Amino acid sequence: QIAVGIQKELDFAGWYTNVLIKSDMLDYYSVSGCYILKPWSYSVWEAIQAWFDARIKEMGVENAYFPLFVSAKVLEKEKDHVEGFAPEVAWVTRAGNTELEEPIAIRPTSETVMYPYYAKWIQSHRDLPLRLNQWNSVVRWEFKNPQPFLRTREFLWQEGHTAHLTKEGAGEEVLQILDLYRRVYEELLAVPVIPGIKSEKEKFAGGLYTTTIEGFIPTTGRGIQAGTSHCLGQNFSKMFNIVVEDPNAGTGENASKIFVWQNSWGLSTRTIGVMVMVHGDNKGLVLPPRVASIQVVIVPCGVTAKTSDDLRKRIPDECDALAKKLKKAGIKARADLREGYTPGYKFNDWELKGVPIRLEIGPADLEKDQTLSVRRDTGEKAPIKMATVVEDVGKLLETIQSDMFQKAKATYESRIKIVYDWKDFVPTLDNKCVVIMPWCEVEACEDDIKERSGRLALGEQVDERAPSAGAKSLAFPLDQSKYPKIEPGKTKCPACGSDAKRWMLFGRSY
Numbered sequence: 001q002i003a004v005g006i007q008k009e010l011d012f013a014g015w016y017t018n019v020l021i022k023s024d025m026l027d028y029y030s031v032s033g034c035y036i037l038k039p040w041s042y043s044v045w046e047a048i049q050a051w052f053d054a055r056i057k058e059m060g061v062e063n064a065y066f067p068l069f070v071s072a073k074v075l076e077k078e079k080d081h082v083e084g085f086a087p088e089v090a091w092v093t094r095a096g097n098t099e100l101e102e103p104i105a106i107r108p109t110s111e112t113v114m115y116p117y118y119a120k121w122i123q124s125h126r127d128l129p130l131r132l133n134q135w136n137s138v139v140r141w142e143f144k145n146p147q148p149f150l151r152t153r154e155f156l157w158q159e160g161h162t163a164h165l166t167k168e169g170a171g172e173e174v175l176q177i178l179d180l181y182r183r184v185y186e187e188l189l190a191v192p193v194i195p196g197i198k199s200e201k202e203k204f205a206g207g208l209y210t211t212t213i214e215g216f217i218p219t220t221g222r223g224i225q226a227g228t229s230h231c232l233g234q235n236f237s238k239m240f241n242i243v244v245e246d247p248n249a250g251t252g253e254n255a256s257k258i259f260v261w262q263n264s265w266g267l268s269t270r271t272i273g274v275m276v277m278v279h280g281d282n283k284g285l286v287l288p289p290r291v292a293s294i295q296v297v298i299v300p301c302g303v304t305a306k307t308s309d310d311l312r313k314r315i316p317d318e319c320d321a322l323a324k325k326l327k328k329a330g331i332k333a334r335a336d337l338r339e340g341y342t343p344g345y346k347f348n349d350w351e352l353k354g355v356p357i358r359l360e361i362g363p364a365d366l367e368k369d370q371t372l373s374v375r376r377d378t379g380e381k382a383p384i385k386m387a388t389v390v391e392d393v394g395k396l397l398e399t400i401q402s403d404m405f406q407k408a409k410a411t412y413e414s415r416i417k418i419v420y421d422w423k424d425f426v427p428t429l430d431n432k433c434v435v436i437m438p439w440c441e442v443e444a445c446e447d448d449i450k451e452r453s454g455r456l457a458l459g460e461q462v463d464e465r466a467p468s469a470g471a472k473s474l475a476f477p478l479d480q481s482k483y484p485k486i487e488p489g490k491t492k493c494p495a496c497g498s499d500a501k502r503w504m505l506f507g508r509s510y
């Protein structure tokens with residue numbers, strides 16, 4: 001198979017699909033909107049799971065498992081949080097030839113599955129904080145074009161659901177989790193994200209506020225919601241009657257009840273799609289070393305018909321020995337000793353799969369007691385002395401991880417443009433950038449901005465590939481100090497002229 005076969009900059013959707021198939025990350029499935037995660041992508045999810053699971057357990061979160069099914073009565077318990085999502089809920093209505101008495105929904109998320117039992121289990125403030133997490137899959141029967149990892153009808157995620165005595169206790173955890181999400185992207189996937197707070201319009205309607213990490217796909221200039229950590233306030237505890245006695249109130253007739261304060265937070269296999277889109281190139285995947293199931297591939301070279309029998313044996317043996325030596329040091333190395341494939345074919349194969357480092361060993365390398373290293377991210381070649389190969393390869397993997405992150409961070413930052421004047425807003429989006437602007441926070445203004453920045457508004461013909469949607473508000477960056485001070489009463493919102501309050505990121509998005 002040749003490389004990707006489609007240029008990333010020319011046909012991004014086609015490139016993305018080809019990379020996923022040719023790197024053997026996934027296969028298509030007979031039910032539309034569903035995909036098979038093959039080991040090459042599932043191992044990335046496992047690396048994310050291992051890292052995140054260890055850290056939430058340090059926080060005192062415990063894993064549990066709740067049923068996949070939720071009854072209509074229970075699901076519709078909280079009208080306004082479900083009504084907007086109702087079209088996406090998948091229902092079981094029949095088993096065999098038997099119609100079910102009442103249809104049973106497949107969980108699209110587990111608030112309504114879990115919270116009746118939170119009400120049952122939480123009796124005293126001593127039962128708080130209750131912190132449970134599920135590693136599971138959910139189903140949302142979306143009708144918009146499916147995209148592997150980014151928008152699928154079933155996806156794997158974790159969903160954390162916690163209950164606290166105070167708003168402050170809940171609020172502290174919301175931000176702790178959001179920072180773990182940031183680290184999953186920045187430290188494991190080498191993908192920069194901006195932590196922030198969603199606007200009232202964009203937040204989870206069933207909650208009090210939503211914090212988010214916003215990613216960016218340079219090829220399309222679109223933002224992407226990369227993870228969310230919601231404070232639900234007391235909305236769900238009032239609905240499901242999850243109450244404890246107030247430890248600070250008296251007893252008897254002075255006793256008083258407190259509705260618990262809740263959070264819910266989720267990170268999904270969308271992480272993998274973002275990683276592919278940000279780092280991939282026209283030769284295929286580029287895997288960050290921290291999540292690569294093979295970090296180093298070792299290829300025997302220079303073995304031809306003319307090669308002496310001695311070398312023909314020694315070269316593959318050297319490759320195998322080097323792989324073993326690196327594995328012993330904790331580096332995920334693999335010697336590719338497949339017969340019948342040329343080195344060139346193997347180079348192409350492993351480049352497609354995005355393996356961070358290739359080490360070549362040929363007759364000349366044996367002579368000099370070295371191996372030739374080739375970086376997947378930059379293509380840079382450098383000989384490495386066998387004497388220090390373990391240490392040098394370890395360092396090179398760290399350098400690749402950090403260089404990939406720095407490069408993606410510089411790109412993202414170069415695409416965030418401050419806008420003070422509306423005339424610059426749409427041109428900035430059309431330049432594949434996102435806008436940061438001093439914003440009034442008025443919802444009508446937000447709707448207006450979406451309208452005025454949609455391609456339809458510009459009278460242009462909308463083709464299904466061009467982002468026809470207008471700009472949404474993405475997040476109020478948590479770190480407002482990075483941008484010039486907003487003078488209360490003086491700095492105006494570029495879209496409507498009213499007083500600006502905080503800096504808001506706007507962009508076309510997934």
Ligand SMILES: O=C1CCCN[C@@H]1CCCn1cnc2ccccc2c1=O
Pocket residue numbers: 081082085086088089108109110111140158159160204206228230264265266267
């Ligand atoms: O994001 C998260 C993080 C994990 C736990 N759940 C929250 C909020 C989910 C919001 N949501 C999203 N799609 C839905 C689809 C159908 C029914 C309900 C919903 C729904 O409540």
